[in-house]
Amino acid sequence: xxxxxxxxxxCDGHGxxxxxVPELLASDEWGFPLSRTGERDPExxxxxxxHADHAVRxxxxxxxxxx
Amino acid sequence: MTTMTLSDTRxxxxxxxxxxxxxxxxxxxxxxxxxxxxxxxxGAGFPTAIKVRAVTQGxxxxxVVGNAMEGEPLxxxxxxxxxxxxxxxxxxxxxxxxxxxxxxxxxxxGPEIDPTAAxxxxxxxxVQVAHLEGGFVAGQESALVNQLDGxxxxxxxxxxxxxxxxxxxxxxxxxNAETLAQLGLIxxxxxxxxxxxxxxxxxxxxxxSISGSVEHxxxxxxxxxxxxxxxxxxxxxxxxxxxxxxxFHGAWVPATAPATRLTAHDLKPYGAAVGAGVLHVLGHDTxxxxxxxxxxGYLAEESAAQCxxxxxxxxxxxxxxxxLADRVPDPGLPSEIDRMRLLVTGRGACAHPDxxxxxxxxxxxxxxxxxxxxxxxxxxxxxxxx
Numbered sequence: 231x232x233x234x235x236x237x238x239x240x241c242d243g244h245g246x247x248x249x250x251v252p253e254l255l256a257s258d259e260w261g262f263p264l265s266r267t268g269e270r271d272p273e274x275x276x277x278x279x280x281h282a283d284h285a286v287r288x289x290x291x292x293x294x295x296x297x
Numbered sequence: 298m299t300t301m302t303l304s305d306t307r308x309x310x311x312x313x314x315x316x317x318x319x320x321x322x323x324x325x326x327x328x329x330x331x332x333x334x335x336x337x338x339x340g341a342g343f344p345t346a347i348k349v350r351a352v353t354q355g356x357x358x359x360x361v362v363g364n365a366m367e368g369e370p371l372x373x374x375x376x377x378x379x380x381x382x383x384x385x386x387x388x389x390x391x392x393x394x395x396x397x398x399x400x401x402x403x404x405x406x407g408p409e410i411d412p413t414a415a416x417x418x419x420x421x422x423x424v425q426v427a428h429l430e431g432g433f434v435a436g437q438e439s440a441l442v443n444q445l446d447g448x449x450x451x452x453x454x455x456x457x458x459x460x461x462x463x464x465x466x467x468x469x470x471x472x473n474a475e476t477l478a479q480l481g482l483i484x485x486x487x488x489x490x491x492x493x494x495x496x497x498x499x500x501x502x503x504x505x506s507i508s509g510s511v512e513h514x515x516x517x518x519x520x521x522x523x524x525x526x527x528x529x530x531x532x533x534x535x536x537x538x539x540x541x542x543x544x545f546h547g548a549w550v551p552a553t554a555p556a557t558r559l560t561a562h563d564l565k566p567y568g569a570a571v572g573a574g575v576l577h578v579l580g581h582d583t584x585x586x587x588x589x590x591x592x593x594g595y596l597a598e599e600s601a602a603q604c605x606x607x608x609x610x611x612x613x614x615x616x617x618x619x620x621l622a623d624r625v626p627d628p629g630l631p632s633e634i635d636r637m638r639l640l641v642t643g644r645g646a647c648a649h650p651d652x653x654x655x656x657x658x659x660x661x662x663x664x665x666x667x668x669x670x671x672x673x674x675x676x677x678x679x680x681x682x683x
Contacts, residue, residue, distance in 0.1 A: 235456060237454040237456070237646075238454070238605070238606075238645050239454050240454075241605060258640060262609075270644075
């Protein structure tokens with residue numbers, strides 16, 4: 231099972247991830263990623279793996295990881 | 298700081314220095330911690346054996362760290378240990394370090410604690426004492442490892458466990474000062490002796506820091522699983538209304554429930570845990586909302602200012618609580634507090650936002666009547682609207 235992990239020590243709320251995988255992440259009122267599933271690290275369904283991977287590679291602070 | 302005792306539980310604070318330290322194999326150490334059912338006394342209450350086992354898995358010799366940062370303002374037990382029986386903590390640390398063939402053993406002492414006695418005790422035991430910078434989150438394991446490694450004392454990403462990669466990149470075992478003292482006593486007196494106090498499922502004793510509306514604040518040693526009322530009685534509570542169990546990240550237990558056992562099971566309905574043994578008594582002359590707002594404001598200030606939700610959410614939550622304490626006529630305040638609490642929970646590198654949210658949630662729940670009266674512009678302690 232793959233999960234999308236936000237490294238909060240790096241995240242600065244650029245918001246690219248929420249744009250690229252809106253099914254898993256929203257943005258809170260300050261622009262920081264907010265899990266849509268209620269899980270700390272949302273589970274990534276197979277159908278979204280490609281999008282999640284794109285989000286990971288697009289984060290300017292490398293704050294996102296698939297774990 | 299005064300110390301008090303309940304009957305037959307003067308173990309830690311009456312211990313004599315050891316002569317020669319027992320030499321244990323890693324397996325013996327593990328078996329002792331496991332059979333004793335020892336849990337961490339620093340807050341999280343994690344089984345000590347599991348932590349010890351984690352650093353024996355790697356190929357590199359671990360670093361063992363004694364954690365006496367004691368960043369919780371209501372906790373004094375580690376300070377008492379390090380000034381009254383420093384050799385007990387140092388010897389516990391030395392026994393663990395030797396058993397694990399540690400690369401280094403460091404006792405990390407927070408700025409509020411005088412390290413003199415610990416430095417003296419450590420001199421002949423191969424233990425280094427580091428007198429470090431403090432703050433509420435500085436004692437969090439990864440923050441402590443970061444400070445020992447010369448980086449800012451802020452928490453790291455929890456995905457990288459310090460038991461895998463800690464000080465100098467080595468597997469690092471961080472154990473609270475009291476946990477080490479308990480381990481030292483177990484190594485000396487055995488598992489059966491340790492289990493003579495406490496409950497079968499939660500054995501031994503613990504130190505409790507008692508403060509607030511009491512005749513004499515101080516540290517008391519009591520068996521695990523003692524009744525809340527019994528432990529408090531040693532300090533002489535004065536018109537108690539509720540007890541903040543577990544400190545600033547803890548939760549309230551109403552004073553009408555003195556028969557609550559200080560166990561995970563009995564405290565769970567209140568959202569509380571024994572944690573590091575902090576018991577703060579709220580008296581009838583203090584507004585609970587005012588008190589909680591003060592704590593929430595302090596915790597917002599103490600954020601490591603690293604994670605967005607904590608930086609933004611904690612001040613907003615504290616501010617709403619402050620306005621509620623001031624009886625600002627805004628019926629939307631409780632829902633704003635709730636929204637902020639849920640927004641910060643589970644979102645950050647460490648448990649600081651979660652702990653703060655826990656204390657706030659408990660305040661709103663336990664003092665719901667008081668909240669209603671504040672919204673109507675009245676507080677029976679502070680009077681009418683400000």
